[in-house]
Amino acid sequence: MRPRHRTPRLLGSLLLVAAAGISVAGAAPVAGAAPADPPAAAKAATPLDRVVPAPASVDAGGTPYRITSGTRIRVDDSREARRVGEYLADVLRPSTGYRLPVTSGGGAGIRLKLGATSLGAEGYRLDSGKSGVTITAKGPAGLFHGVQTLRQLLPASVEEDSVQPGPWLVAGGTIEDQPRYGYRGAMLDVARHFFTVDQVKRYIDQLALYKVNKLHLHLSDDQGWRLAIDSWPRLATYGGSTQVGGGPGGYYTKADYKEIVRYAGSRHLEVVPEIDMPGHTNAALASYAELNCDGVAPPLYTGTEVGFSSLCVSKDVTYDFVDDVIRELAALTPGKYLHIGGDEAHSTSHEDYVAFMDRVQPVVAKYGKTVVGWHQLTGATPAKGALAQYWGLDSTSAEEKERVAAAARNGTGLVLSPADRVYLDMKYTKDTPLGLDWAGYVEVRRSYDWDPGNYLAGAPGSAVQGVEAPLWTETVSTSAHIDYMAFPRLPGVAELGWSPASTHDWDAYKVRLAAQGPRWEALGIGYYRSPQVPWPAE
Numbered sequence: 001m002r003p004r005h006r007t008p009r010l011l012g013s014l015l016l017v018a019a020a021g022i023s024v025a026g027a028a029p030v031a032g033a034a035p036a037d038p039p040a041a042a043k044a045a046t047p048l049d050r051v052v053p054a055p056a057s058v059d060a061g062g063t064p065y066r067i068t069s070g071t072r073i074r075v076d077d078s079r080e081a082r083r084v085g086e087y088l089a090d091v092l093r094p095s096t097g098y099r100l101p102v103t104s105g106g107g108a109g110i111r112l113k114l115g116a117t118s119l120g121a122e123g124y125r126l127d128s129g130k131s132g133v134t135i136t137a138k139g140p141a142g143l144f145h146g147v148q149t150l151r152q153l154l155p156a157s158v159e160e161d162s163v164q165p166g167p168w169l170v171a172g173g174t175i176e177d178q179p180r181y182g183y184r185g186a187m188l189d190v191a192r193h194f195f196t197v198d199q200v201k202r203y204i205d206q207l208a209l210y211k212v213n214k215l216h217l218h219l220s221d222d223q224g225w226r227l228a229i230d231s232w233p234r235l236a237t238y239g240g241s242t243q244v245g246g247g248p249g250g251y252y253t254k255a256d257y258k259e260i261v262r263y264a265g266s267r268h269l270e271v272v273p274e275i276d277m278p279g280h281t282n283a284a285l286a287s288y289a290e291l292n293c294d295g296v297a298p299p300l301y302t303g304t305e306v307g308f309s310s311l312c313v314s315k316d317v318t319y320d321f322v323d324d325v326i327r328e329l330a331a332l333t334p335g336k337y338l339h340i341g342g343d344e345a346h347s348t349s350h351e352d353y354v355a356f357m358d359r360v361q362p363v364v365a366k367y368g369k370t371v372v373g374w375h376q377l378t379g380a381t382p383a384k385g386a387l388a389q390y391w392g393l394d395s396t397s398a399e400e401k402e403r404v405a406a407a408a409r410n411g412t413g414l415v416l417s418p419a420d421r422v423y424l425d426m427k428y429t430k431d432t433p434l435g436l437d438w439a440g441y442v443e444v445r446r447s448y449d450w451d452p453g454n455y456l457a458g459a460p461g462s463a464v465q466g467v468e469a470p471l472w473t474e475t476v477s478t479s480a481h482i483d484y485m486a487f488p489r490l491p492g493v494a495e496l497g498w499s500p501a502s503t504h505d506w507d508a509y510k511v512r513l514a515a516q517g518p519r520w521e522a523l524g525i526g527y528y529r530s531p532q533v534p535w536p537a538e
């Protein structure tokens, strides 16, 4: 079962169900006796294009499909397709109250089919008509993304965890869809404030709904080291023992981290772990005196300043440390990437920074991973195949922008995270409660209304591998805070990563986004009700 993190709205649901004249007795999917199908209300199905991210192509028309108590989820005889089928059943059963058995083979109903398409590894085709909905994809990731689309075509009440009246109609027609970019990320800073495995899973479920496929975890910073490393145990036990504001902090055991990786994988997200270095390392420096140039361990740090710490670039033990950490981390990480940070190394000289990166990037390659670094890495020599994560602003100097653009022309891939567009930790307005404002206020329109393809002058569009929305957590310490900062901005960034540029249109987007509000309410996601978005009346 997917975890459901919300206050049950049982009473409201019971009232709704009663109003629709349905008996709730035996409504639980496990109880066997599914509720009777409600009368077909004169309710229109959600139009096929009212989905976030916008599908690449929509051909609407024909009779809608209606999910009923007799519907089956039919999957190809493969473990992976079955897993997607079970996931869909877990989404649909609580609110429909139907049994929705997952069976193999063809026939009417909801069909998840692996087969040749021209839509790439993550693309899918969705055909809906009187006798069923068929999702066809080359691989399980495509089926999974197709399932997210199907979910959004159903009423928002499908997200409730108690039986709802329906009817469960899917508009007729065909969607053909595939992502614009292969890298569609979200970052969670678990270092400034620690978040438990369950809190991370909750965020993963939210990301999956918008077809995000990378979860970047910022695992270390001045205020905390959040992953157990066997060869340097004090990193986690001491370096992880606090956080911003002085709370108890925490860390992931290797089993915890593997569980996050597994869960992310079950939602078709790849974990991109980050160990930030050579700056942002106070937690490590506090844990091991020998990592400091003067051999003296600083105290733990619980403030929010940046740029004051550095690994000791001239000491050999630094590279033993880096090798051990990267080796252990790479062994836990099935994904392709390993992020080495590299930002705001204000306490490292330029010469030392370059020397450090020259020595550390090959270690990442030695353990079979591809380097990702914050864009300051382009001030050194990015390794072949490395990705630079650009987090500049409109006001970033032309010189710095050109340095990144030149690296892109030389083959360094770009992941775009402009801070004054997609930093989810920026305040929406001066009056919204959480967040920082060093990059300005970022309202919903501003976070959506730009084009990754031609954003950085002088960088070829072909260098852009995708986008990522980072959520730094100096001011963010609970899941409710994550919800509020990510929604409604995150879906916009997800759309920039997925949808073709030709669908980009704020006036159309804001209507699609508004339709997500009731879905978030059903999911228990507390979002910022931006006045820029025409939300349905509460």
Ligand code: TNX
Residues within 6 Å of the ligand: 306, 343, 344, 374, 391, 423, 425, 436, 472, 473, 474
């Ligand atoms: C800049 S962006 C940072 C982080 C802070 C963030 C706060 C980047 C690579 N570094 O250390 O948490 O600003 O918005």
